[in-house]
Amino acid sequence: MESAMDCVQSGWNRVSCTSRPRGEGYFVIQRSKTMNQKHEESNLYKIRHSAAHVMAQAVLEMFPEGKVAIGPPIEDGFYYDFDLPRPLTPEDLEAIERRMREIIASDYEFVRRELSPEEARALYADQPYKLELIEGLEKGLDEYGMSEVEKPVITTYRHATFEDLCRGPHVERTSQINPDAIKLMKVSGAYWRGDERNPMLQRIYGTAWETAEQLEEYLHRLAEAEKRDHRKLGAQLDLFSIHPEQLGGGLILWHPKGGLIRHVAEEFCKAEHLAHGYDLVYSPHIGKSTLWEISGHLDFYRENMYAPMEIDGQEYYLKPMNCPFHILMYKNSLRSYRDLPFRFAEWGTVYRYERGGVLHGLLRVRGFTQDDAHHFCRPDQMPEEIDFVLNFCLHILRSFGLTEFNAYLSTRPGEGKAVGDPAQWRDAEAALEAALKRAAIPYEIDEGGGAFYGPKIDLAIRDAIGREWQLSTIQFDFNLPERFDLTYVGEDGQEHRPYMIHRALLGSMERFFGVLIEHYGGAFPVWLAPVQAVLIPIADRHVAYAEQVAARLKEAGLRAEVDDSSDRMGNKIRKAQEQKIPYMLVVGDKEVQAETVAVRLRTNENLGPKPIDEFIAMAQAAVAEKREL
């Protein structure tokens, strides 16, 4: 889907993925089990895990008939899932939290013991979820139903009246949990074992730290993240809007200021594409069912496609992807080995059905524009092509001020789950990995995590406050060239099958915009800022001069406005600060006299009076260098 903007699918590779504890937030990359294990011995891990047990005790005291499921530590805290006779209220959470502090103060010891499966079953005779876990443990599965290398020993940890099936480790005594460093955050629904066919449990999320200061810091971090929320800033800065009731959920209106930013971003990217061997192409929004039958989308991607419309007795579908169109362009002529590679790029708007509950601002939408491209190349060109596209991708992302990356290389799924020649897969995987190494990007390998049609690199960026967002994807496709019988004429005069690579760099303009808003907290670099400078006349008599200066700035290619409202200067500055306009140019008697502008930056820095040309040169340099200011 758009989170990775993979051109072919997402839904095609519907191998069931068992849910695991994950951090909060959107599209946080799942941590691998090995990463989790590194933290298991840490004090915070033990504190959080132990806090989960203490919470479970408090909940069971309140609901003796309640059933407990699992309660692991997670990034920043812990949760525990319960099956309870009634929904929990915010007041319940307060009561539970109070009781937790009492339990902590009682300083109970955590006692570990090993049990035989029979003993465990007797202990949890009235706890069906625990019985299911015990059954799994006997089969060598962990609490998430994933297979373990070694068959686990059944252990429990007991403190006070609560004994939980648990592999530990825990703190030694409840008093080692700081009562001033825990907080219950929210209650939400969660399916048992993450499977929507299973009963919905109530999950209580909590956070726990070593010190009250750390808790405070964490809450502050949450508040800071909330201030950057692209939905809030989108309204505050008048960038975009969503109208679920009148227009429909997941459909974005780009307002003039958001549209300006998108325009500047696209112009830059398109110019870079043209300068780097891409052809810009355009394709329509709908295509006949035949096309989607050949591509396989109707077989494998139907659940994400909208219902067909009938035109002259033929079924047409709104496009969920651009690839079939680009493939038809490739097929339109006989292709020679001399002409390869082809790089067809398109800002293609696609529509995909997303379930109502998952729509989220600009980050998860139903209609979006991908910066999509398809490369067609000879096998011998493939390594170079991959190298090129990865570097091009990094160049584009860096231009937007995104400089920290993490890559995820997904390789061939198990036997029978992949199309194409295994040797081709190995070549492709090797080329992908070699390119990552040359680019010196940190990466992880998701063994067997590739789609059935080819291996891929997903690239995530780290934003200004350390959150990871997946944007780019570079995917091989051994499937569509077969389905559409793509060929080129080789040196030997014979027909050969080209390699095909899908890629999206920013992913989707909508999602990228959302990430960019959050990364910059709305304070865009000068080249992207919708209004780059606002002229602030101190009194009415300075308005004419302000207009003149604004005209000169516009001639110089800068986006400038004049605030000719009847507000005082202080309020004009306040409004400009709130709009995060990079340059505030105050003009009063002195400036008119000296033909200068008093430059104030949105960082609150006051640069004092500057000749107009000097300011123009300064702002132009910031634009050219894509600086924040």
Add this chain to the structure above:
RNA sequence: GCCCUCGUAGCUCAGUCGGCAGAGCAACCGCCUUGUAAGCGGUCGGUCGUCGGUUCGAGUCCGACCGAGGGCUCCA
């Protein structure tokens, strides 16, 4: 789609026990003519998400629906 919470003016929010729908900001109209984050006054602005029910009387209680927020599932 599922669970919980929520829906009052353009925005942020108040509204007690069921008894005349409020404030600030914004917008608009004036006055002020201003020196680095809110000058002063006035005016406008509401089917209290929608529909139904209980009641003499519903923003308030009940139900359904729509939508949002946070999660789950999905999504890489």
